[in-house]
Amino acid sequence: MSERLRLEFNEWAKAGRGPSMERGHRPVGEQAIRLLEIPDDGRVLDVGCGNGWATRLMAAQAPHGRVVGIDISDEMVDLARESSGSFSNVEFREASAEKLSFAEGEFTHAFSMESLYYYGDILRALQEIHRVLKAGGQFACVVDLYQENSPSHQWIADLKVPVQLLSIADYRSLFEVAGFVKVHDQRLYDPTPVPEDYAGGSFKTREDFLEYRAAGSLLVTGEVAA
Numbered sequence: 627m628s629e630r631l632r633l634e635f636n637e638w639a640k641a642g643r644g645p646s647m648e649r650g651h652r653p654v655g656e657q658a659i660r661l662l663e664i665p666d667d668g669r670v671l672d673v674g675c676g677n678g679w680a681t682r683l684m685a686a687q688a689p690h691g692r693v694v695g696i697d698i699s700d701e702m703v704d705l706a707r708e709s710s711g712s713f714s715n716v717e718f719r720e721a722s723a724e725k726l727s728f729a730e731g732e733f734t735h736a737f738s739m740e741s742l743y744y745y746g747d748i749l750r751a752l753q754e755i756h757r758v759l760k761a762g763g764q765f766a767c768v769v770d771l772y773q774e775n776s777p778s779h780q781w782i783a784d785l786k787v788p789v790q791l792l793s794i795a796d797y798r799s800l801f802e803v804a805g806f807v808k809v810h811d812q813r814l815y816d817p818t819p820v821p822e823d824y825a826g827g828s829f830k831t832r833e834d835f836l837e838y839r840a841a842g843s844l845l846v847t848g849e850v851a852a
């Protein structure tokens with residue numbers, strides 16, 4: 627499974643999908659990162675970092691801290707490293723979210739954008755993220771593909787790797803089973819206008835795209851008990 631994900635996302639990296647995902651995810655990702663309130667000495671983990679755009683954004687907020695991006699795709703990690711030369715507080719590693727090579731309590735915050743539903747074992751990944759966060763540490767996870775956002779389901783047939791279509795209640799429950807407390811969910815909305823002449827792409831019709839935008843992205847947050 628991990629090898630299949632690595633190879634598929636290596637193809638995405640080669641096809642230039644790192645920057646296009648950045649364009650698509652950034653308007654909502656920035657809102658989620660703002661809510662994390664990362665201090666200037668924060669130690670942050672970006673899980674499934676892709677081309678590292680969020681890793682760099684968080685590194686700019688933590689100039690006296692350290693931000694680490696991990697991704698299962700070595701070619702995404704290469705792209706992320708190539709774009710991050712000007713940051714001295716950033717590091718990228720090729721790794722699976724289900725097996726993190728970090729010490730207990732190493733991070734104060736963790737973030738993940740549009741990555742969790744690809745994992746074969748989401749609970750295991752959440753337990754790992756919980757383990758590497760310190761007491762009081764915060765995790766914010768954004769997903770666009772979830773049960774309550776019907777138009778997002780049309781992606782499943784087009785993806786070349788399996789995904790898990792979970793409900794908001796499923797995500798909340800997984801967070802709690804993994805040990806997170808103060809679990810909270812909310813929707814975040816992308817304010818970018820949907821083009822009048824949208825002629826397909828991620829959605830079959832402009833109406834689907836509008837419905838997807840109205841449902842919003844799902845943000846689930848949790849804290850490690852102090």
Ligand SMILES: C[S@@+](CC[C@H](N)C(=O)[O-])C[C@H]1O[C@@H](n2cnc3c(N)ncnc32)[C@H](O)[C@@H]1O
Pocket residue numbers: 631635644647648651655673674675676677696697698699702721722723724738739740741744745746
């Ligand atoms: C849709 S992309 C999102 C990338 C980035 N977070 C963004 O917002 O642009 C999903 C990312 O998750 C990574 N990924 C998938 N399965 C993973 C796993 N088990 N462990 C770590 N990363 C994984 C992929 O390689 C890919 O870069």
